[in-house]
Amino acid sequence: MVDQKTFDPYDMFKKFSDQWEKQANDFIKGSSNNPEFVSYSRLTSDTQARYLEFFKKNQEFFANQWNVPTKADLSNVAKLAIQTEEKLDSLEEQLWKLQDSVDSSNKEMESITEVSRDIIKLVKQLKKEQTISKKELEEVKQLKSNLQEVKSELAEIHSLKEEILILKELMGKNIDTKAKQEQNLAVTSK
């Protein structure tokens, strides 16, 4: 008995309201779900539209007579403002495109500069190598001339050797002739 819930009139009112609302909505939906309601709502909306058209035309007519701008005039002005905004937007977008292309060209330029730096480095290195090669070539030339000198000296030595050989032969012949002459002398003296 102690756990008995306190009676709350608002709670009861809420339960009753929820139930009533649901039943009323179901009733409305049920009673309007027929072709008659559809054709009736068309009739009412058409009547409403006809009267609105009538008022609108009259309003436009009198506004024109009194030289007062209408809703349509104001909307035309607003449309001009919107068009200007759109043009500004498209200009901004074009500027972005331009900025993007400038950025990409800058990047390309940077890469070109880097490549040319590399090329300059390479050319410098090549120059160094060329001077080294020149020096080496001179040394080789020097070596060649030295070698030629050595060669000519060798050739001279070779001819000297031959002369010596000839001399040797001549001397050998002289010795033989002398020996023969001595033998002949000895034979004659005997």
Next chain:
Amino acid sequence: MATETLNNNTIPSFDFEKEMTRWNEFSNAINGPELSEGHTPRHAIWKKNKATLWHYPTVEKKYDVPVFIVYSLINRPTILDFAPGTSVIGGLVNSGYDVYLLDWGIAGYEDKDITLGDYVVDYIKKGVGRALRHSGADEVSVVGYCLGGTLAAMYAAIADEPIKNLVCAAVPIDYSVPAMPEKWAEGLKEGAFNIDRFIDVYGLIPPVYIEAMFRSITSPIYYSPYVTLLTRANDKRFVEKWRRMNQWTKGHVPLTGEAFRQISNDLMKENKLVKGEFTIRGNKVDLGKIKSNLLVVISKNDNLIPQGQSLPLMDLVSSEDKTHQLVEAGHASLALTGKLAGILNSWLCDRSNH
């Protein structure tokens, strides 16, 4: 003696002060000034006509792919940043996503000729481009809620921008499944309602008609929220929540006539989006061209968008990674409770380059 005790326990004593507070709170909640909106820090990065592209920077960025939210055309997107703790946008921002919201603003009479195609090409497409540029991201996740989901799907089908993920929550796609009473739907298809004339006269559909349309579909008699408020008027947190909810519910915005013409004629009457016959500036919108990862979020208790209107999107797209999720929620409570933030985060986290 026992009866006396029972009566003492069950019949409440009349507390004059409590009742005064109750009725004061009730009166203030109904007649009081509007509450401040937008709780998550944000700044505008682009404005076009009445629309604003808001950026909600994340506190600690965890994901490379930003989230771009497209909301419905008929109501304010404040429901996505409803209250601290239950904010969808706040939840995403705190989870590490950069969030962009395309707020349509309030259309004026001069906007009466704006079509759904204009909204897709001039607003969503450009907005996504600007969000991508602003964030410096290579890809984007597009999230559409309600009619915003339909627009997001249309955009994803014609987009040149890199859309990594597409999320459509409570989205109407297949209008062959009616949300309204059967005979009304038949009447609409057979041209029993003269909507074109209505649009020609009004140009801009007033918010009061938008509200009446949705009330007639969901609940023509609508006073139970006021009874609930009266019952719980002493609960300050509830009253504040109720005021925010009421502010949003009553905050319908005008719909441009041409957009309404397309919704009623091309979508509701002829179901052109599903048939692949809907065109934007002369180009057919083929949902089969959607290849991004897709999540379709469906509320089980949605009176406005039945499951059958959202589900066909799963079969219409060409996405390899596609999934749908049924959530125990209503059309508005999906966002109101902040549930959507958790659902989005758990699906997007693996698909947003952590």
